[in-house]
Amino acid sequence: MADEKGHRRRSSSIVSVSSDSIHSSFLTASSTPASSKPSSSMVSSPIPSSDDDILIIEQPSANRYADGPHMRKHYVIEDISDGRSAIPIRVVNDIDDMDYGSDVFVFSVENLYSHTADASEIDVTQGPVPNGKIDPCQERIDFYDNVLYECCEECGCKAKCGNTFSTKLMPYRYELFRRRNVGFGCRTLDAIQKGSFVCEFVGEVITKEQAATRTVQSFMYTSYHHPADSDLDTVVDPYFYGTCARFFNHSCDENLLPFRFYREFRQVEWPRMGFFAKCDIKRNTELTIDYGTEWWEMNIRNGMIEYCCCDADFCLNPGPNRRQITEAEIEAECEQLEQEVKEIRKRLAELNRQVKHKNAVKRARMVDGSKKERSTNAPRARSTRNSNRQW
Numbered sequence: 001m002a003d004e005k006g007h008r009r010r011s012s013s014i015v016s017v018s019s020d021s022i023h024s025s026f027l028t029a030s031s032t033p034a035s036s037k038p039s040s041s042m043v044s045s046p047i048p049s050s051d052d053d054i055l056i057i058e059q060p061s062a063n064r065y066a067d068g069p070h071m072r073k074h075y076v077i078e079d080i081s082d083g084r085s086a087i088p089i090r091v092v093n094d095i096d097d098m099d100y101g102s103d104v105f106v107f108s109v110e111n112l113y114s115h116t117a118d119a120s121e122i123d124v125t126q127g128p129v130p131n132g133k134i135d136p137c138q139e140r141i142d143f144y145d146n147v148l149y150e151c152c153e154e155c156g157c158k159a160k161c162g163n164t165f166s167t168k169l170m171p172y173r174y175e176l177f178r179r180r181n182v183g184f185g186c187r188t189l190d191a192i193q194k195g196s197f198v199c200e201f202v203g204e205v206i207t208k209e210q211a212a213t214r215t216v217q218s219f220m221y222t223s224y225h226h227p228a229d230s231d232l233d234t235v236v237d238p239y240f241y242g243t244c245a246r247f248f249n250h251s252c253d254e255n256l257l258p259f260r261f262y263r264e265f266r267q268v269e270w271p272r273m274g275f276f277a278k279c280d281i282k283r284n285t286e287l288t289i290d291y292g293t294e295w296w297e298m299n300i301r302n303g304m305i306e307y308c309c310c311d312a313d314f315c316l317n318p319g320p321n322r323r324q325i326t327e328a329e330i331e332a333e334c335e336q337l338e339q340e341v342k343e344i345r346k347r348l349a350e351l352n353r354q355v356k357h358k359n360a361v362k363r364a365r366m367v368d369g370s371k372k373e374r375s376t377n378a379p380r381a382r383s384t385r386n387s388n389r390q391w
């Protein structure tokens with residue numbers, strides 16, 4: 001691997017992204033980078049028509065390798081995005097000299113759309129109407145469930161309504177790091193609150209047909225937005241171009257959830273995809289997603305992967321060295337939990353009973369007190385009246 005990246009780069013592109021009816025479905029794959037060059041039909045949007053439109057920039061890199069420029073054993077790359085992310089993203093390999101994929105991967109902040117998605121096909125009447133009366137942010141067009149619509153500059157409100165979440169491509173500090181047995185992963189250096197937007201899943205947006213011809217398919221994500229015609233579902237392939245989300249590994253107890261969203265273009269075929277935090281995430285935690293059963297079945301069947309290396313207690317495909325929890329153990333734990341729930345319910349009922357009792361006593365005392373007060377105040381009131389009269 002060279003000590004300069006000299007990335008091949010496509011012209012900066014276009015559009016948008018994603019959601020949650022999204023069953024995660026990374027498809028499968030072989031992983032021979034050499035045979036997986038970008039297809040010549042891929043262009044950046046809006047929509048250059050040939051490879052002539054692809055901008056190739058050779059750029060000196062600020063990469064720093066721990067053992068000098070030619071020996072890559074253990075290395076640190078200060079910013080894999082080469083300045084394209086507002087917050088630099090470090091790559092750290094303190095295990096060996098494995099490369100993260102610098103020969104094929106270029107960090108990209110925007111999706112790249114294939115020529116099949118032609119700009120002329122965009123039906124703006126379904127989306128933002130520039131200076132128009134319709135404010136799509138308020139409109140909340142709902143093609144299917146679990147889709148988010150974001151405001152944008154073209155909107156009637158000029159993006160002032162605050163209905164945005166993805167404008168900061170990656171709102172937290174992330175770091176790519178070498179993980180034994182799984183290549184690289186991505187961890188957050190900041191704590192992330194449950195429900196926060198974490199990262200857009202950027203890549204080449206291609207058809208299923210195009211996806212099927214690609215050699216490396218294990219990084220792809222299918223957006224199932226066409227329940228009626230699955231052939232029209234689109235696939236986002238971050239293998240060559242993408243964000244940190246390209247490095248999200250699988251966990252059977254994932255901390256991120258996928259979703260589909262639309263910003264400038266609201267054509268159902270032009271979704272963007274992203275991830276939200278499923279729970280509070282502590283700093284220095286690896287960000288993980290669920291690849292889905294389909295992905296695992298396919299990859300195990302194709303011999304691409306043998307078992308899962310996640311840390312989840314209830315891993316669904318644990319390795320041979322990892323003791324798999326038995327059904328008896330699961331049942332015993334369930335019984336114990338049920339017992340604990342029963343005890344908690346009992347204790348809760350007891351506490352409620354005590355609270356009710358205390359409230360009843362308090363009420364009784366108040367009633368009693370006000371009766372007494374009435375009886376002691378009554379003559380005084382009369383005497384006041386009397387004295388008033390005297391005045």
Ligand SMILES: C[S@@+](CC[C@H](N)C(=O)[O-])C[C@H]1O[C@@H](n2cnc3c(N)ncnc32)[C@H](O)[C@@H]1O
Pocket residue numbers: 100101181182183184185218219246247248249250251305307308309310
């Ligand atoms: C989308 S990539 C994730 C990034 C990848 N680790 C890398 O270094 O580029 C998917 C690949 O990562 C590896 N991987 C991800 N999660 C894994 C897991 N839980 N167990 C084993 N391998 C995993 C597999 O090789 C899989 O094909």
